[in-house]
Amino acid sequence: QDMHTIGFAVYEIPHEFKGSQSVHLKKDFFLRHSSCARSENFINLREVSARLRLPPGEYLIVPSTFEPSKEADFVLRVFTEKQCETKDMDDGVVFNLEEEQEITESDIDDSFRSMFAQLSGDDMEISVRELRTILNRVVSKHRDLQTDGFSMESCRSMVSLMDKDGSARLGLLEFQIIWNKIRKWLAIFREFDLDRSGCMNSYEMRLALENGGFKLNNKLYQMLIARYADNEIIDFDNFTCCLIRLEAMFRIFQGLDRDCTGTVEINTVEWLFVTMCG
Template identity: 30%
Template sequence: MSMEAWCQHYASVDICCLCPDFLDNTSSCHWASSFYDGRWVAGTTAGGCMNHKDTFWINPQFRFKLQRLDEHCESLLGPNNMLVSLMQKPDKRNRRLVSSLHIGFSIFQVGKLLQGQKGKFPAAFFNGRKPVAQTKNYLNARETMEFFRLNPGEYFIVPSTFRPNETASFILAILSKNETHVDDHSGHHVEIHKPTQPTFSEGNQEGDNKNRKLFRQYSDQYEEVNAERLQKLLNENIVNELNSGSEGFSLDACRGLVALMDLSITGTLNSQEFIRLWKRVMTYKEIFFVKDVSRTGTLSLLELRNAVEASGVTVTDDMLNLLALRYGGASGHITLENFICLILRLDCMAKIFTKLSDGQGMHLRESEWMYLSMYS
């Protein structure tokens, strides 16, 4: 078929190949490719495009370093050295029912002063900063891609939907003639640090005496509190005071709290164990209401992220999504009772890992694993 006939019958052509060597008319220096699966989840990692300044930063962030080419490949390099493709991946169960979202991506350069920073770049980073490269338009298509040139250095890619709170999975493909090292900048670990919110201040003798008095009001003749008594104490002294209409702490939740704080392994809390628990409960209560900026009496997923950070724990996007699934209601919002249980368990399990591991992993016998998983 002649070129004229081709142009008469076709408007576009898709070329499938293993690498884009044909783009710069040379195959002597091969392109390197890397692929990454990700997901936008409403409320946690679906921040929308840059028009939404308050939420854009919560989108997934992929940091990469672009190395300098050797002299031979540099001399053969065309005007562009990087191809980025973003493809949305529908749910297999209802693939035919899912319509494509408007998707795109932006690339930002990381300055030398920020290259050692861990975790996501916050909303303040994007104030006044323009991307060094981005998709020209947010396309309502399964895939969007851009071909451009970047100088050697450190960058990060922010894939996003056009509107916030749109849930979908995606595949990010990065092809470059330069050697490229990519890292999911959402983090890989749960990290414990000092709470940014002031902790409960009653740590003096007078405060401890007040806590012991409260403990004695609900303890048994052996001066111990079991799950049933703890449930009554928490609901009468925290939930009922709020008049929020909440169902309060369930018996199962209180069993979990006892297991987390029960260092003596008796199924009950003594005075010292209770005071440790009570101080942390009051601290997390303060954090909950400070971060509940919507004043709804619950935490949205975005507020949950801020509350978890304020409590002294840093989690990945995937972990935050799991916490919302495990402790959130049908709306995905977190109540005060669930937030307290969530943070106590998260903090406890992270500290157990830190204590038993070498920093990368840990080895447990079956009995040890069963002990931790069944009573903690």
């Protein structure tokens, strides 16, 4: 198999980002700034190198494939005449979640009550299987979305996120909250599906997650893409599953981090609860 065609470009770091490591430069930066140096050409060799002379300063080196959306790992080596420091530029992990909605039965309108009664049956609660049927019926009506439907596992995660009484079912209030979340996530998905393909690539996914309150580092993004992408694209049900999982894990962490130090210490039982039930 032929090697990818690779090369690199060098950009001067703007004044506002100098000295800052916890920043991820997005597409807009590269559209507005031209490179100050680059490899002589992009070529399908194992190694591409160049000797450059640049004024003292801070620079960003971006190795890439010539063709877009090609997956590749790079080893970047920099040799300088004078001692210098090199670091990855990457976002810190930050989550800005909205406070959990305080909803009472008086906040729920009659049409939603009627819909819930029809969907939940005589027990007036929605099981995992019933939730899957409801969600798949809803997304099938949105023909602009690419989706192969919600799995039982993803619906279990939703129920686990909202199930406060341990019944493994959703009551009226719990279903209203998860319904509001799905509508919000659908709006985010559509807003950041920039090419209107009905699915997301990894770049669109990163923007969407940030809008949803999750700023992650590169390693975490790569793990999420590997977990939730199919042929390098993320459809709506996988996008929703990813957000559900992220929100559940962050909220569990917040509950364990009682002193808001950013670190937690847990015992075996708590660890099993988080990993098996979170």
